[in-house]
Amino acid sequence: MLIRDALSSLERLVPLSAAGYEKDAIGLQVGYEPNAELRKVLVAHEVTAEVIDEAIEVGANLIVAYHPLIFPNVSAITDATRTGALLRRLVKADIALYVVHTAFDAFSEGTSYLMAEALGLKNISALIPQSGKLDKIVVFIPKASLVQVQEAMWQAGAGHIGNYDECAFVIEGTGTFRGNELSDPAIGKPMIREHVDEYRLETVAERWKTSRIVRAMIEAHPYEEVAYDIYPLSTNHPSVGMGSVGSLASAMSADELLAHVRSVFGTGAIRHNKPVKTSYARIGMIGGAGMEYYSAARGNGVDAYITGDVRYHDFYRAEHDGILLIDAGHAETERFVTSGLASTMQKALKFVNLTDEVPLNIVIPSRERPNAVRYY
Secondary structure, eight states: OOOHHHHHHHHSOOGGOOOOOTTTTOOEEEOOOOOOOOOOOOOOOOOOOOOHHHHHTTTTTEEEESSSSSSSSSSSSSSTHHHHHHHHHHHHOOEEEEEEEHHHHHTTSSHHHHHHTTTOOOOOOEEEEESOEEEEEEEEEGGGHHHHHHHHHHHOOOOTTTTTTTTTEEEEEEEEEETTTOOOSSOTTSSOOOOEEEEEEEEEEEEHHHHHHHHHHHHHHHOSSSOOOEEEOOOOEEEEEEEEEEEEEEEOEEEEEEEEHHHTTOSSSSSEEEOOOEEEEEEEEEEEEOOOGGHHHHHHTOOOEEESSSSHHHHHHHHHHEEEEEEOHHHHHHHTTHHHHHHHHHHHHHHTTTTOOEEEEEEOOOOOOOOOOOOO
């Protein structure tokens, strides 16, 4: 299996174009030989000297990391900076580095979803669903070929809406065309106007899948020239977005919720504002630093909001709004990323092999749990 095929398959599941922050430093940050075989992939929260040591130890020639090493950019690669020193080590060890960060944040089973699941929330959904990430594909198909074209489009990823797939709308009509003297029509003859019973097939596609779906559709279609349209949609994606929101199975007091959060995320010390409610049930969250999305959480009617890197005056703001604001730590709220990303990488490799099983020792979750913050 080539590294490029493994990463291409991962990008199908966690598309970089769906990243929650358009200026994020994601994707390939340290490259590899074009035909490099994947030996092992180490999945890590972020790149540290210890993580590189571990990659060398287990024989990994690819690290898939959550946090970027290069952000926003570097002016020189030398040992004078932490970033430069780590980049030099990766290159010398011939280890490629691929970063997902906010692409994994926006993923339907990504950072904040993993937080909500660990907290035991029910009815989990995206806190800020992404819009402008869907296309409608319309294609005109002769009756006899509807099933084969539909199936090709489904296999390429078309027709997914929330918990449903193979979603489409089909209407019947008549298509007309006339080929010139150079044409080679599947139906009819050149220079003669044809009238054909056709179906108009409409389906939805995530934008990062559109080109692949169109290629599959054209390959399966009998016509020499395929008539199709692509319409960008402004509707929200039902599962892709930043943050998560859900409800506790049973409402908790402030003390119970704070103790639960501290236990789940393993935070050395919880920072929070003054509780103003007697019970808390609807909880919103974003892993890492998520205060820029606080207004969306407030608009979602949350009782409590969990994130990291909260500033002093934001605690007053949330108290005024009647929301329990919980700073559970940056790294702590992302503590489930490594295991979640490793599971996603395992799924991606199945697409490459087209088998149900991928040897478990190819994808290795890092044992390192980096955290720049210490509690005294």
